[in-house]
Amino acid sequence: MTPGPATAGGPDAGASLFGASRRVAVLLPVPVEAPYDYAVPPELEPLDPGALVRVPLGKRIELGVVWGEGAADVPETKLRPVLERLDAPAMTESLRHLVEWCAAYTLAPMGQVLRMALSVPEALDPPKPRTGYSARVSGLEGTSLRATDARRKVLEAAARWPSSEPPPSAADLARRAGVGPAVVKGLAEGGALAAVPVVEEPDIPPPDPRRPGPTLSPDQAAAADTLRAAARSGFSVSLLEGVTGSGKTEVYFEAMAETLAQGRQVLVLLPEIALTARWPERFRQRFGAPPAPWHSDLPRAQRRDIWRAVAFGRVSVVVGARSALFLPFPDLGLIIVDEEHDGAFKQDDGVPYNARDMAVVRGRAGGLAVVLASATPSLETVLNARSGRYTHVPLPRRHGGAEVPTPELLDLRAHPPEKWQRQGVPAQSFLAPPLLKAMEETLSRREQSLLFLNRRGYAPLTLCRVCGHRLQCPNCSTWLVEHRHRRVLQCHHCDYRTPLPQKCPSCEAPDALAPCGPGVERLAEEVAARFPKARMVVAASDTLLGPTAAAELMERIEQGAVDIVIGTQVMAKGHHFPLLTLVGVVDADLGLAGGDLRAAERTFQLLHQVAGRAGRAQRPGRVLLQTTDPAHPVMQALAANDPERFLSVEAETRNALMMPPFGRLVALIVSGLDERAVIEAGKALARHAPYAEDVEVLGPAPAPLAVLRRQHRHRLLLKAARSVRVQPLVRDWLAAVRLPPGVRVRVDVDPYGFM
Structure with missing residues (x-):
């Protein structure tokens, strides 16, 4: 790989101690655009590309990777030496290529990409040795130690320890001999056992590719x-x-x-x-x-x-x-x-x-x-x-011959949900009568139901019934989500949390706060009231705390220990539940709002995947999609069970608009604490926007999520034909604009989200 333009080895570079030493370019895992040049002391030769080294950078020592030969445009007297070559495998050429390619494509600093490849720097240090104990040939002879039963047992256990295994720890040897660790340590101090440093790496059993797999269709x-x-x-x-x-x-x-x-x-x-x-x-x-x-x-x-x-x-x-x-x-x-x-x-x-x-x-x-x-x-x-x-x-x-279920569209305008009783008071329902009937039938057959709602918490919005005040995150332009079982309001963008207030923060009216819309917790409350004998569980990212908890829940569902699952997208794919025969999508229209480029595609994929959870093995499945817009192309393609139909319409639409994958998009997100400075920076970028054939720049405009973690955000969008190389355009564009202090621009080539 040819390194980028090399620079001096840090701001405090001193004169080289090695005269006309060979120089190498070393890339550091810090936000730098290119490698720095360093001198190679003779005792570290040969130092080939990919070698992991430690080098000085200013007043600190940094880990780095030799990226190639130095650029020879830095005076020899300004080079600082490579301090150490680490005893670790060199970074492969293919991984170095990935770092370079990723940095060039995303317009990120090369060093920032390298940091992802050196994400655990302590792994480059050899593991600390432990103390092991091995038998000496002479045993107690030549020592001042008195022979006891406990000591004889330890010496016999040490003598029988397999030579193919590393010397045991004091605890392991004592356990084998049936004594306490103090006996082992006393023998070592007395010279009857040898204490030796043992460096151990975790034992990782290899998979066996010769094991026969299942019979394939x-x-x-x-x-x-x-x-x-x-x-x-x-x-x-x-x-x-x-x-x-x-x-x-x-x-x-x-x-x-x-x-x-x-x-x-x-x-x-x-x-x-x-x-x-x-x-x-x-x-x-x-x-x-x-x-x-x-x-x-x-x-x-x-x-x-x-x-x-x-x-x-x-x-x-x-x-x-x-x-x-x-x-x-x-x-x-x-x-x-x-x-x-x-x-x-x-x-x-x-x-x-x-x-x-x-x-x-x-x-x-x-x-x-x-x-x-x-x-x-x-x-x-x-x-x-x-x-x-x-x-x-x-x-x-x-x-195995199981049929893929064809989703049924459940028009909520024709089948509106009927209220249910919460402690004698009518409560809003989110389940239409046909879906409730299907759940009853599924329970009667001792089969499982999945209610899918891609919304965590109890309610996505809480407002005051008296003054209309909406509880909003102080750091982001988003509503706070109620989590009733924890009695907190939470922002799912910055993780701000506050206790659920007893009165309105604006008008101070007591008991006036009302949840609006359903989350999985609110849906669970309704299901528990309607099906009190059913075994129910909520599966969402904030209830499945890590892979172990997720694995345990999936095993319970697979073994039939759960009747009704209420889940978010963590339940949408990759799971095989033989008893799950009914999938009900509570709000099939949820992902279609917002005007996102890929909103329709993501909604189709998610709903198609979650529908596929129903009807595995020999039990036929049924899928009900609750919607207020059954005529939408996504709903029609799902009802026809025809992905090809959806993809054709989606491709035609994007091609007409010159949108990816038929065109190129680059988002520039301008952010800062000072809203006025952000606005002015956005205007400056617009004034210097590239003008070229098949290139269009939209914005600046406030981002849909206009404030995130107290940062004000405006967006510009560069749209270009597929043949246009957008990276050089954007690089020159940014170089022409001087940003005010406290304002930064984040570049997102091929953006997936538009928040």
Whole structure:
């Protein structure tokens, strides 16, 4: 890789101590645009690209990666020396390429992208040794220690300790001998045992690719053959498109087995922690050992062990969230992006990258196969498959002969919900009579129902019945969500929380605050009143605290210990519940509001996925979508069970508007504490906006979420033809504008959200 323009090694660079030493460019995991030049002391040679080093930067010492030869445009006397080369595997060329490509595409500083690849710097230090105890040949001879039964037992246990295993700790040896640890330590102090430092790495059992998997259907077998061939043939991208319940996981397990048999590593990306909860168990059943997990809920010490094990090649399979893409695999052979359409693969904070797209970049750089799996693939991926850039691998039927249920539209204008009694007082209902009847029938058959509402908490808005005051977040331009079981109001953007007040904060009227609209907690209250004998559970991201809790709940549902599940999008995909035969979508129109470019596509994908939870195994399923707009194209496509119909209409609409994937979009979000300064900065950017053929700049205008964490936000949107290289345009555009203090511009190439 050719490094960017190198600069001096920090503001306090001193004269080089090595005369005409060789110089190298070192990239640091700090927000810098390019590597810095450093001198290489002779004792550190050879220092090749990818080597991990420590270098001075100002008055501190930084970790860095050798990126190539120095640029030779910094005087020798200003170079500072590389201080240390770490005893760790070098960063591979393919990962360095990913860092460079991601930075260039997203317009993020290279050092900021590198930080994602060096996310656990303590993993580069060798683990601290523990003290082990081994037997001396002479035993108690030559020591002043008196022979006792306890000491003899310890010495005998030490003598019998297998030489193939590291020397035991005091506790382990004492446990084997049936004595206390003090006896072991006393023998070591007396010279009868040798205390030796032992460096241990976690024992990670390898998966066995030769273990037989389940019998595949003809469709699955054909798909597996295609993916196995792809895993053997270098870089390729395959779209594994299968209806819900078609067995996509079992099919791509075959590609994983092929890759593992070659002795190479595999990465599986999943969009939700709830999915990573059960996936490892399916993998263990297939391959006899669990995969290594990677997500934000892991303890820091476990992240350190896994990062290090990946780097040293002791981990064969990692399953994790989008950040796992930047782990230091030395021999990665296959990347699988499951639920490739999911918006969770797009990072909003920090570097705004899409892990699905960057997986393809890493696959191309490393010459390895990439599999994108989904029941509802994104429009971008579908068009790439149709054009022949990706191999299309279809699974058109459910495994085992189960039928995919066709959703029924339940028009709330024709079937309005009827009020129910809360402590003798009529209460608002959110469930139409036909859905309630279907739930009763499902319960009578001892089958399960899922009520889907993608809204956490009790109510999305609380207002005063007397003065109309709405409870709003003090940091964001959003309403506070009531969480009744915790008696708090919470902002789901900045996490601001406040106790639920007893009177209106504006007019001070007591007991005047009223919840508006349903959340899953409010829906659970109604279900509990209507079906008091049913076993009910709420499944949302704030009730499933981590993968372990999610796995336990999914197991309870699978075993039939739950009758009614009320869930958000964590229940929409990746789960197999044999007894779940009814899915009711409480507000099917919810995701269509807001004018987001991908609102229709995301709504279709989410509802299609959640509908697919019904009717697995041999039990037929039923899906009811409550809507006030049954004529909407999304609803019509869902009712026809025709994804192709929806994608055709969506593609036609976006092509006419020159919107992605037929055009390019870049969002510029101007933010700061001073609203006037933000407005003026937005106007300055508009005055210097690029004017070119097939390029249009919209804005500035207040963002839909105009205040976020006390930061005022305005947006500009650059829209261009697909043939336009937008990155140079935006880079020159930003360079022409001097921002006032306290104002920053965040660039989002290919934005997914418009808040």
